[in-house]
Amino acid sequence: MPKCPFCDHRNPASAELCGKCGGPLPTAPQTNGRSLEEQLLWLLDRDEKPDAISLYRQQTGAGQQDASDALDAFERGEPLPPLPEVEAGLEEEILTLLQGGKKIQAVRVYREQTGSDLKDALRAIDALAAKHGIAAKGAGCAGAVLMILTTVWIAARFLVQV
Ligand SMILES: [Zn+2]
Known part of the structure; x- marks a missing residue:
């Protein structure tokens, strides 16, 4: 039962988009880089930059300033800085x-x-x-x-x- 990260609406397990607000739902238990970008895009599209920054910080462990810089660049169409890869x-x-x-x-x-x-x-x-x-x-x-x-x-x- 994926809970919408944007409006807290509870959606059926098969849903990919929130039935209430249309936001992208976290699909896999583990959020990969791509769906983080999708969620950020969606938030930025709705002028929810503070939420985008918190989501980015939560997913990457970045500081406030780094997150803000990364999203500024992201809004200009630049890719997100790659997450540090750590071998298993x-x-x-x-x-x-x-x-x-x-x-x-x-x-x-x-x-x-x-x-x-x-x-x-x-x-x-x-x-x-x-x-x-x-x-x-x-x-x-x-x-x-x-x-x-x-x-x-x-x-x-x-x-x-x-
Ligand atoms: Zn929603």
């Missing part, structure tokens, strides 16, 4: 690190493997996190700190009892 093995390694809240390490591994600069690496990591629905910012660090504190606390208690 590296992607898996990075996902594992991200899920463990180790974003800095993920960026380092990515840079070592691809030779890209810090900005590109961060962008690629954010895109990967967005693609897999991982909140790469904040939560992971807090979790790690909590875990360390818990470990220390348990160790301290153990020492006191002995």
Whole structure:
């Protein structure tokens, strides 16, 4: 039951366009580059640029400024900047690190493997996190700190009892 990303109308599973507003529906579970472009085109066509920017950011992990620049160019008829390609093995390694809240390490591994600069690496990591629905910012660090504190606390208690 695909929910329309534009008006929240619930559509039959076979629908490719929203029955209410005519917007393109996400077809496959995984949005590929082409359908992102179609959705962006549709939004820009309706003067919904802020929505187009949020959609673009959500799908690519780009920052506000980068998204805005990319869409300006897109509106002028230029292609969207290619999404950073990550090979499967590296992607898996990075996902594992991200899920463990180790974003800095993920960026380092990515840079070592691809030779890209810090900005590109961060962008690629954010895109990967967005693609897999991982909140790469904040939560992971807090979790790690909590875990360390818990470990220390348990160790301290153990020492006191002995
Ligand atoms: Zn709709």
